[in-house]
Amino acid sequence: MTDVSGKPTLMVRMAAKLKGEVRADTLESFRRAGGVAYAEMERAEALRKRLADEGANLWHVEPGVSSQLLCSWNAFVLQSIGENLLDADYSADPRTVGYVPPVTHTQVTDCFNEVEPWSSRARQAAGNTALDISTTVRLPADLPEWAEAAPCPLPHLRGMLAATRAVRQHAEVALGVFEASVEDADEHARDLQRLRQLAAEGSTAADYAEGLLEADPDPNLHEAIEERLQRALEAFYHLGQLTAMPSLVARYDTGQVAAAPAQKGGAAPKLATPDSSAFDPWCLTSPLERTKWRKDPRAHQSIKELWEFDPDPAATLRIQDQIDAAESAGMITYAKNGSGTTLGSYFCCPWGAIYSVRRPVTINGRRLRAGQQFTYEVDADKVPKGGAFVRRLIVGTFAPTTDIEYCDPDGEHEF
Template identity: 40%
Template sequence: MSAGSTSRPGNPPGMLTKLRAMVAGEVSAETLESYRGAGASVYDLFVQAEHRRSELVGGGKTPWTMTNNEHSYLTAVWIAFALQTLGDAFLQADYDADPGTVGFVPPVTARQAELFYGEVEEWLAAAQRARSDEAFTLPKRIPVRLPEWVAVEPCPLPHLDAMMAACRKIVEHAGIAVADCVRSVQDGSHKGEISALQGEMASLTSSSDYAQSMYRALHSPGGTLHERLESTIKSTIEGAFRIGQIAVMPGAAIEEQTRRQRPPASVPPTRRLPLPGAPGFDLFCLTDPHWVQHFRNDPKAQKALRYLWSRDPSPQATLDIQEEIESAFARGDISYAKDSRTQQGYCYYCCPWGAIYHVDRETRIGGQSLRPGEEFAYDVSAEAVAEGGDFKREITVGRFSNTSETDYCDGTD
């Protein structure tokens, strides 16, 4: 399988291209091109994974009897493939729509493609680890969700072109995964799960076909189906992304349903955190418990935290959000995120070095709604205060990866 016919910058963009891009308000795609090149290997790996799944099924294995690392390998490759496909589609659709600015894209396109590309490396690493480590299990609960869609009104036509191209490819390969799952079970077992998979796949195929019909109408004179088409394509892509995971790990669907139906745990009242200056106040109360001893032994960290708390105009507001996080953790709404390579928890690189969390059940923290599958950190900083800026306390949702950087955020870095 190949990535298909593509246009991409051969030589650095010329002056005329740069001028056109500036007039159009576009930004350089250099970083996206780096992502596209680095992740291109996912297509060959995906073909290998599909062959491997077919071999396993031919040898009598089913998704219910595969080993943990076989599940992990096939699932990680599928996720990486889907994300790379989406990122490539957005980049290519813009190039096709505006050949005069190849090498530049609108900011919204850059942001959307980067969200997809940004998670590919993590899943490729997990796939390679699973292929060589029989004890490896994915550190994240399956199914994971797609990164967020960047909101833009109206949605640019190249965005719809990109989503339609990616939708066709992802639905097609999700269908192959479901067919292999069905083919693997010859003894009549798992009838309910097989039936559910086939039903979901039939619905997705129907939605994809319907979207393509609307897409053709949109490209005809006077087409007015723009908004409805956007919604249909997005939901179809999300569904195919999910079912591609479930077809390899059908047990994940049961766990997913169980988590949704599980009533909130009975937890003790929220622990009230003492304010700075009050008895029992802990300078490191916002720091990841797994890393707190490391930072307690660091004099620069102690100094940075004293600076943070001394500049906080409302410590109670800061602690209120921390208490919400601790309550959500106690209820089982969130858990510590794990690095895909080491399977260890990790903290945010900025002072006060809070934990990075994985959302297991829909919840709301700090006024922000959080969806299952997302990761977040509590970002608290006084770094901008010295220059007249605002004190920061916000829930930062995104993709987190390892770094050797430690930011003390006290103006001395």
């Protein structure tokens, strides 16, 4: 609701302030300007149809053609995500139209900021069939980093779901048209299988998230829904790029970590569960700081309670197994500050290591990008009160702190 000047009324501003929301004026300006992405997408779809009618195989077209399709796709996806996030928030509470939560503002800003460069590249490729965008931009491109919020607001999740639906429909149609145009399918059988696998990965994550969102889910489920929607959008974003420029498929790296090397006797090493005599209760703690924490009696009690309240230790250890495998493979390393000093452990029990990503890697279904920092949070504090046991990757920028948080499922956190 606005006054005659077009500015939000006092009631709207007060309601937004109470909800901790921020103005979206700039985002609305970028939304209007970003409409060019849809025009580029229409041109790309017309080009795709013409190529299909001519029986053209995208493995053998001029680089500018593939570049135009790819860049138009990226601009369309980014514009769609931004618009759906805004619209979902406005629909959820018409009293605060024009204002959005900080997490939504950050995410929409990051998406809209990339629409113009991709739209420009699409137009350049349309005017120059020799332009090969893969020589100047790392492809397939990743979506902007996901903004963090705990828990993620429900309207934000519904906006992500709406964007997923729109992007999925176009990606699956593009894949179908692409498959129909491949005459030398035997030669490209492995690549086609990889594309189908990626489509299945995205659709499964999307379907699962949609099922969880059919009713208003418990806030404890928000993170699980958010992770699946992120995974779906990332999969479809890559799928659209790979079908536009299939030469990328052969070197497409999902970042999935390989199994650990086999030991003598052939069994692949993995972390032992609490019912095994080989179990190490400190296996989640940073190897660089285990000696320190083992000397702390309160840390001993915290670690003990953490495992006692873990409803599925094997699930907890599977994620740590993936982290350990990625570290062994050199895909991640222990994070350091600007002076080269290792950051050490996270401040919460079980005091896991803080890592820096050296090259793209997927851990627990989450794709991490080179340069990101993350840690593995495991928390049992809410379990006695009916809350969920927490297993999640925290991505962010970490700094030293003197705070210490012990596991205390029966009471308040201790520092």
